[in-house]
Every structure is written in C-alpha cells, then in structure tokens.
Amino acid sequence: MIGYTMVGTADLKRAERFYDPLMTLIGQERCYCDEQVSSWGRTDDDKAPRFFACYPFDTRPASVGNGAMTAFLVESAGLIDRLFEIAMERGGSEEGKPGFRPQYGDGFYAAYVRDPDGNKLAFVCYDARTEKNAA
Numbered sequence: 001m002i003g004y005t006m007v008g009t010a011d012l013k014r015a016e017r018f019y020d021p022l023m024t025l026i027g028q029e030r031c032y033c034d035e036q037v038s039s040w041g042r043t044d045d046d047k048a049p050r051f052f053a054c055y056p057f058d059t060r061p062a063s064v065g066n067g068a069m070t071a072f073l074v075e076s077a078g079l080i081d082r083l084f085e086i087a088m089e090r091g092g093s094e095e096g097k098p099g100f101r102p103q104y105g106d107g108f109y110a111a112y113v114r115d116p117d118g119n120k121l122a123f124v125c126y127d128a129r130t131e132k133n134a135a
Contacts, residue, residue: 004039005070006052007119008062012038015053018090018115022083023051026074053115064118072121077109077128084111084123091116100128 009015016038020030023040028051032039037054051070056062074080081098088094096112104110109128113121 002049004041004050004052006054007070007115007117008056009053009115009117010055010062011116012036012053012055014091014116018087018092019051019053021086021090025079025083025086026072062117064114064120069112069120069122071110071124074123074125077125080109080111080123080125080128084113087111087113087115087121092121095120098123 007015012035016030016033019038019040023030028040029043030038031041031043031050037052039050039052041050042048051072072083074083077098084094084098092113092115094112095114096110098111099109101108101110105126107127107129108124110122110124113123115121
C-alpha cells in the first residue's frame with residue numbers, strides 16, 4: 001500500500017548521519033542520494049517501499065506536520081530498544097520510551113522519537129510478548 005514516505009530536512013548531511021545507522025539496523029540500505037535528497041530501502045527491489053529525507057521541493061523551510069508520523073515495523077523489542085538508543089545518540093529527541101502499549105494490542109511494543117528536524121518516528125513490533133516475557 002505505501003510506496004514511499006518523505007520527511008523534510010533543513011540539513012541533509014545531518015539527516016543522513018541520523019538515519020544511516022537506524023536504517024542499517026533494520027536492514028535498509030541507502031538507495032540514492034544527491035545534493036537534495038537521500039533515500040533508504042532495498043536495493044534489490046525498486047518496487048519495495050522507500051524512505052526519503054529531502055530539502056522541500058518548494059524551497060520553503062522544512063516543517064513538521066502536526067499529527068504526522070512514520071512507523072517502522074521491526075522484528076523484535078530488543079531491536080526497538082537499540083534503535084531508540086541510536087536515535088538518542090544521533091541527536092533525536094524522545095517522544096515515548098520503548099515499552100509495551102497495551103492500548104494498541106497485546107504484545108504491541110514501540111518507541112517514539114523525533115529526528116533532529118522534529119519529524120516524528122515510531123519503531124514498532126506487533127507481538128513482543130514472548131521475547132520480553134523470556135527476558
């Protein structure tokens with residue numbers, strides 16, 4: 001259903017420093033970059049969804065959409081914990097520490113962050129019960 005998601009940035013190099021290690025950890029490579037845009041996704045499938053950070057095409061300052069959020073589906077709660085740590089180390093800000101969110105379903109585990117430009121991101125796992133109960 002989703003082809004790609006784009007977020008605006010005021011500093012593309014800073015966005016790349018923030019997103020490169022996060023995307024690597026979830027198995028996504030940098031697919032494209034130039035002076036205006038960088039994208040991450042699968043390099044072996046040009047129809048797979050991609051994530052872009054770019055300077056706005058209308059040349060106006062990048063701004064954050066109130067209520068907008070991009071959620072990355074990942075395999076485990078442990079991976080979410082690590083993604084959250086990396087996001088904080090790379091200049092992100094916390095919007096919700098890693099943990100279960102029972103209001104969204106049994107086993108729903110997530111962390112919420114903002115990138116250095118203020119774009120809201122979520123890292124989610126729909127069924128982390130077994131993993132966290134074993135820990």
